[in-house]
Amino acid sequence: MRAWLRQHRQALVRAAARVGILNTLVIGIALALPAGGYALVDALVVRAAPDAIEPLAADLAKLPGVAQVQADAVWAGRLARIARVARLAVWLLAAVLAAALVAVTFNTIRLQIVTQREEIEVSRLLGATDAFIRRPFYYCGLLQGLLGGALALALVYGALALLNREVAALAQSYGSGFRLGAPGLADAAAVLAFGGLLGALGAHLSVERQLRVM
Numbered sequence: 001m002r003a004w005l006r007q008h009r010q011a012l013v014r015a016a017a018r019v020g021i022l023n024t025l026v027i028g029i030a031l032a033l034p035a036g037g038y039a040l041v042d043a044l045v046v047r048a049a050p051d052a053i054e055p056l057a058a059d060l061a062k063l064p065g066v067a068q069v070q071a072d073a074v075w076a077g078r079l080a081r082i083a084r085v086a087r088l089a090v091w092l093l094a095a096v097l098a099a100a101l102v103a104v105t106f107n108t109i110r111l112q113i114v115t116q117r118e119e120i121e122v123s124r125l126l127g128a129t130d131a132f133i134r135r136p137f138y139y140c141g142l143l144q145g146l147l148g149g150a151l152a153l154a155l156v157y158g159a160l161a162l163l164n165r166e167v168a169a170l171a172q173s174y175g176s177g178f179r180l181g182a183p184g185l186a187d188a189a190a191v192l193a194f195g196g197l198l199g200a201l202g203a204h205l206s207v208e209r210q211l212r213v214m
Contacts, residue, residue: 007132011139012139014139015136015142015143019144020108023104023105023144024144024147024148026101026104026148027104027144027145027198027199028149028154028155029151029152029155030152031101031148031149031152031191031194032152032159033093034090034094035153035156035183035187035191036155036156036159036160037086037090037093038094039160039187040180041090042181098194101202102198102201102202103202105141105199105202105203105206106202106203108206109137109140109203109206109207110209110210112140113210113211120211130211133211134207137203141200141202141204142196142203143199145196145197145198145199146192146195146196146199148199149191149193149194150192152191152195153183153188156183160180161182163180164180
């Protein structure tokens with residue numbers, strides 16, 4: 001058991017040294033686009049839902065100097081439908097970018113395998129198993145995806161913080177405390193898991209293809 005853990009620890013250390021900053025940056029930006037878009041659209045869906053208009057109108061009617069508030073439920077329903085279509089567009093964008101991220105990781109791992117071809121061949125001659133050879137590349141893809149997901153979350157939280165500064169000032173002028181909601185803990189975990197999964201998938205496809213032809 002200790003030997004098994006030591007092998008995985010060594011593979012993880014080797015993989016961490018191979019993670020490229022530029023590739024991580026590309027993954028982070030690509031993941032931040034759909035994640036940030038989903039957060040914005042989700043806030044619009046919640047606020048534009050017809051069920052949310054009446055409570056908002058009631059709150060506005062309580063403000064000093066307000067005699068009457070007229071809520072246009074038809075307009076709100078149309079806006080909610082537009083928001084739902086935008087949410088679908090965000091999911092389609094996420095699917096396209098996911099395929100691109102798998103391709104980025106695939107190419108990164110492929111280049112690493114090519115540059116370490118002689119080392120891999122020597123390891124095989126010394127009796128190294130395929131699992132031992134593949135392990136560092138799998139970890140590399142996984143770490144690259146996780147770091148890209150963490151960077152994406154940092155970009156989303158930072159962008160929403162900047163937007164909320166302007167939104168809060170505008171909302172206060174109308175006597176409202178509206179703010180754009182940031183991704184919760186579950187959403188953040190999903191982004192990290194999604195990034196790690198894409199990285200691991202790209203690494204798996206690349207390793208299977210390259211080692212098969214060696």
